[in-house]
Amino acid sequence: MTNKAISIFNQLRPLSIGYDDVFDHFESMFNHQYDSINVPNYPPYNIVKTGKYTYDIQVALAGYGKKDVDVSFENSVLTIKSLKDEFGDKTKYSDKRVVAENEGMLHKGIAKRMFSKSFTIAEDVEIKGAELKDGLLIVSMEKVIPEHKKARKINIK
Numbered sequence: 001m002t003n004k005a006i007s008i009f010n011q012l013r014p015l016s017i018g019y020d021d022v023f024d025h026f027e028s029m030f031n032h033q034y035d036s037i038n039v040p041n042y043p044p045y046n047i048v049k050t051g052k053y054t055y056d057i058q059v060a061l062a063g064y065g066k067k068d069v070d071v072s073f074e075n076s077v078l079t080i081k082s083l084k085d086e087f088g089d090k091t092k093y094s095d096k097r098v099v100a101e102n103e104g105m106l107h108k109g110i111a112k113r114m115f116s117k118s119f120t121i122a123e124d125v126e127i128k129g130a131e132l133k134d135g136l137l138i139v140s141m142e143k144v145i146p147e148h149k150k151a152r153k154i155n156i157k
Contacts, residue, residue: 025120042115053143057119062135063112071130071139076123078139081116 012023046058059080061069072079121127121141128140 040115040117042113043117045117047119050140053145055125055141055143057139057141059117059137059139060135061132061137063110064132064135064137066132068112069132069137071137073121073127076121078119078121078127079116080118080137080139082112082114084114 012019044060046056048056048058050056057078057080064082068083070079070081070083122143124145125141125143128142130137130139132138
């Protein structure tokens with residue numbers, strides 16, 4: 001972790017209560033996840049705030065069908081991954097099938113390769129669903145505000 005990040009966390013900890021897990025999570029990300037690794041940029045995606053408490057993750061998946069993509073959520077991590085590349089498991093198919101599927105192809109510019117993307121989702125964000133339409137996978141989410149966290153007036157006794 002950089003000295004600047006340590007400084008920010010040290011300044012915020014005395015001013016906040018109950019955010020230790022959040023700070024620990026970010027420290028872990030700085031220490032392990034982003035130390036000189038290449039974060040893959042395929043497939044391209046957008047994260048869009050669609051309302052006050054709603055978000056969409058949009059993933060460009062030209063050429064993929066619903067059977068080619070898996071969307072799962074476990075331990076606050078949303079994972080979107082392909083189930084097979086354009087030729088599937090080559091050990092199961094003869095070279096004739098590969099040739100037949102690409103017969104007439106003069107230029108293949110749309111990649112259909114293996115990928116896996118993971119997003120850390122906050123505990124108070126609920127996954128509402130996913131839709132694959134016109135080559136765009138949209139995963140919809142909503143931040144749920146529990147009653148005890150909503151603004152209220154506290155009476156003084």
